[in-house]
Structures are given as structure tokens and as C-alpha cells.
Amino acid sequence: MDVKVMLFCMSIFFIISSIWFFLFHPCGHIQVPSPYFVLQDEGPNFNKLPDLRSVVHTYTERPKDDSNDTSLFDAKLSTDQYNSLENILNQFERMMVQLKLQNQWFLGVSSLLGSLQHHDVVPWSDGIDIFAPDHFRREILYALSVFAYNLTLFPYGLQDRLYLNEMSLDQSSPFVEINYYAIHIPNFGISIGGEYRFFKLDDVFPLVYRPFGRHWRPAPRKPINFLKYYLPIVEQTCTFHSFRSQYMPPIVVNCEELMNKFPFVNRCPIPQSEIVGEYLEQCDEYLVYPNGESAHKIRTVLDSNEVKSLLYTARYTSFECPK
Template sequence: MTGFWQHQMLLTFKVFHTAMSAFNLSYFLVEGSMLGAYRHHGFIPWDDDMDVCMNASDWLKVKQILHCIPGFDVHASNNMIFKFFWQQSSLWKNEPFIRFPFIDIFFFHEDADFLWAMTSFKKNRIVLKKSDVFPLDHRPFEHVLAPVPRRLEEICRTVYSPEVCVSRDFDQASRHFIPFYRVDHVACRRLHRIYPFVFRHSAFIQNRQAQVEYRKIGRVVISNFSIYH
């Protein structure tokens, strides 16, 4: 994703986050956005979309709220996936209305023990134990303290291999799949001097055990975040 598109995406996410917080509606990061929060404290540098998940019982409220935000709009062709975007962005390829970049908003159903995306046929990785998700935790995502599943590290290590950086298999801007032979798998350590990555260290802070997460490019610390146990 270019810096310009990433800036637009972050602006859109900030607006979404503020709106959901104002109306006390809960969401959490999923898919590549969840991995980005864990591994980069922000976007996966080469990613070109953003995914969040919300309770299906809130979909009508979410739709009504997002429709009322000046300068932004939401495309809700069905009740399973919404696309939220800035109205000044470019039209998505072959679309008369949807603009790119956008945030994908998925909705989940739940029972006593599990939650799963209504689009489980498309997002089969969004099938999670509720005890692994709630109560939600938070991690820095660029300049936003974003909600994430409670067992963020365990989920990321179960679903992904965080030490392996994998390029996109779908290009959102042009709407085409990338052939498997052009999808790169690289040890993330080879990219540490190029992109921001998060490094973790245990510490005692004011007599409390903590994990300090440092966001760094090479040896340069960009920011840090402490998690107390």
C-alpha cells in the first residue's frame, strides 16, 4: 500500500473508532489487522486493507451511525459485510459507489462458547473461542489504541506464523488475485531494518511484572507500550 492510501486508511479507521466509541459499540481487529497490531503495532507495511469484527446484533446501529458521518459512507449490500470509506477517495475498480481504501466490517454470531463470522464461508479463520476474545484487550495500532482479542499472541501464533512475512495474495486496488508463485515468504528478521516491528521484553515496573513492547526499525525505537500482568 502506498503512503497516501495508508494515510487515507488510517484517517478512515480513526473516524470509525471514534464513532464506535462514542456510541459504546464494541469491535475488535481481525485477520491481517490483528496480526499487524501484534507484530507491527500498526499496518502490515505491504497490506492494503483493514478488517474489524462486530456483533451481528449491532449491525443496524452500525449502519445508521456510519451513514450519518459527514464525508464518509458505508456500503452494505448485505448484512454480513460492510465497507466503510472516505467519500473523497477514488472509486474502487469496476464499482459505481464503493471507494478505496475501505475498512471491511464483519459481523459474528455466537453461542455460549464460540463466535464465528457470518461470512464463515469466506473468512473461516474468524471462528474463535469467546474465552480467547473477551474481555477485549488493547494494543497500539498506528495512533489508535485499538481493541484486540484477549489472547492476541496465542491466536496470532495459532492462525499465522508471525516470524514469517508473507506478501499479499490479493490486490485490493486492482481487484485481482496474485498467482501463488508470486507470493513471497520471507523471514521477518530480514526486514527489521526496513519496516517497523515489535520486540518484547519482560520487566518489573514499580514492583509489577510487565511486558514492554518496543516498536523499532532496526535499532531505532519508535514507541513502546507496557502490558501489566
């Protein structure tokens, strides 16, 4: 094919894709009756969502320093490192609200697993990952250079990494990993390292807020369906994947081996008496200690089939959902 013809065809495709993106993107024109839905130009509504600032997360002792001298499935992040990651993500979110792109970025695979399993960063993880729209990558990177003046952006292949400026860019420095996704009509494609995976758009959009530490963060509408496409497993497994050691192969264990070490989220249907007229299905998620006691309960938006799913959690036999 002639080069000019090929470039012309690519230009037409780009124009059509852009028009579709702005006119028919499933999170662009949806009526949003619930504070759980993510709006393009607003952050989470703390007056209407459950307050996470006082939620108990005393499920693990963090390392006292940044030496990372820990076993694979020990807690990895020191308190300072954890707070730094939270700071980076807060700044990124504020910037995305200013760009009116808040409803187009969301928790990445590892962080989404953390939200589903622990309501936080996976205890043995050493970083945070997110997805952002490749269509706006240039605008995002420019805005980071303008608004997030105390962050350092480090390009890493098809990804970008965000560090706090005061941190040295070595293997002990935690970072937020930005992976970029692209929408392909009529499917949703995510490109990681040049590899594409495809999902149903309505498994991802419209985005909803999920608990992640002390904050509500954007996440796929059907997080378990989303992860099943990416992590097709038939039984519950827990995976160690190091953000700082990209070439280290993932190590997989049965989550039951970690249940005496860390609490896991148990999902329960909300009591029948509390079901209201909203069309959104909801779930009470309990962070449960090994002794069967719950550290906290957070109400989330989750389809009933996902509430019942045994994937991406570890259920304690000593804990029973309230009737």
C-alpha cells in the first residue's frame, strides 16, 4: 500500500475514533444518580460516600525503614514509603480532575486486587499501578510537568513512573506506575508492554469508586469480571509481583497460606431490610482478621454475581455474613 494512502487511512481512523470517544464513550453522558459513580470533573464526594479516613487498617506491621530486607510475602512498604505513594496518587488525582479526566483513569491490576482483597495496597506489594487513557497521554504528561511540580516523571518503555522529587530514583524508591489503555470499537483494549487484552466496555465503564486505603479511587464498574479477563484463575491464588524488579517472575501461593498473617476482605450481600430503590446493587465488604473478627465494614457498589464470587478474596470459616 502506498505510504500516503496508508497515512490518509490512519488519519481517517483517528478522526472517527476521536469522535466516537467524545460522543459515545460510555462514561461521557451517563446519568449519575449515585455518589459511587465517577464524574469527569469532580473527585469523590466525601459527604455522600462512607468516610474512610477513620477506617481501621491495623492489619500489619510495616517495616520501620526502607531497607526492604523482608521475605517475599511480608509487608514491603515502610510507613514513609506508603505515605509517599498516597501523596503521589493524591496529586495525580487532583490533576486529572482539573483536566476533566477523572472518569478515565482507574486502579491497575495489582492495586485493584489490593482493593478487593484488603481495601488497600496488597500488603506484600511494593508499589501502586494505575491505568490512564493513551488518547490523552501527551496532555497528562504536560499537566504533570505544570501542576505536579514536586513529582518526577520517569519514562519506562510504554509506561511512566511517578516519584516524589525528594526521593532518589533507585530500587528502594516507591513509585506509581502508569499504564496506558486504548479503546477499540466495539471492545476495550489495554496495552501492556505492547500486548493487547480485550474486555467488554460495560465491565469497565462507567467507573465507580472503590476503597483503597484512606481514599476512594476510580475502579472498573465490574472489577471481578475485569480481573478474570486479565487473571483467568479457577481457584484463589495470591501472587507476589515486584514493581521494582520487573524481570523477576511472579510467585504464586494459595491465599489460605497467608490467612493467618493478613486479614482479607469478605464480601456479603446487604441486609434485605436495607435494600433501597436504586438500580445499583451494593455489597457490604468486611476486612476480617484470622480470628473471624472484622476490622471494618465498607459498603460498595458490586453486582450480585460478583458479591457471591469466591475469586480475589479468602473467606474465613469463622466469619459469617449478617442476615
